[in-house]
Amino acid sequence: MGMYNDKVMDHFMNPHNIGELENPDGIGTYGSPVCGDMMQISIRVQDEIITDAKFKTFGCGSAIASSSVATDMIIGKTIDQALAITNKQIIDELGGLPAVKIHCSVLADHAIKAAIYDFAQKNGKIYAGLEGFDPNEDDEENDTCDTEE
Numbered sequence: 774m775g776m777y778n779d780k781v782m783d784h785f786m787n788p789h790n791i792g793e794l795e796n797p798d799g800i801g802t803y804g805s806p807v808c809g810d811m812m813q814i815s816i817r818v819q820d821e822i823i824t825d826a827k828f829k830t831f832g833c834g835s836a837i838a839s840s841s842v843a844t845d846m847i848i849g850k851t852i853d854q855a856l857a858i859t860n861k862q863i864i865d866e867l868g869g870l871p872a873v874k875i876h877c878s879v880l881a882d883h884a885i886k887a888a889i890y891d892f893a894q895k896n897g898k899i900y901a902g903l904e905g906f907d908p909n910e911d912d913e914e915n916d917t918c919d920t921e922e
């Protein structure tokens with residue numbers, strides 16, 4: 774199908790960082806309200822830096838490509854930098870996604886936040902980038918297909 778560019782196809786065919794970290798410092802799952810697909814991201818954190826990340830995605834090819842590139846993007850970043858990543862940046866990093874697949878990148882964005890939320894909860898930390906984030910909120914329509922945030 775000509776729907777996807779080479780970079781998306783490459784991340785889909787050869788995804789990076791698949792799996793689940795043993796004893797992760799943070800782990801989060803997010804389910805898409807649009808299609809019901811799920812993504813789990815686990816992270817290792819040392820001195821506020823994400824030193825490793827892995828994902829499991831029960832979803833479409835775009836979700837797999839988005840999680841592959843998103844985990845690449847957060848490894849080596851500080852928590853604050855990782856929280857600042859938007860789904861638009863994930864799409865840009867992939868060189869674009871078809872409009873009907875935008876929500877797949879939102880899944881990755883939210884799964885990152887869910888993993889960091891878990892880390893913050895376990896360690897009594899507060900991050901400005903998590904303000905208003907609720908990992909259990911998965912049926913709101915307002916954050917599904919929004920690339921403008």
Ligand code: FES
Nearest residue numbers: 808810833836877
């Ligand atoms: S994550 Fe739902 S169609 Fe891609």
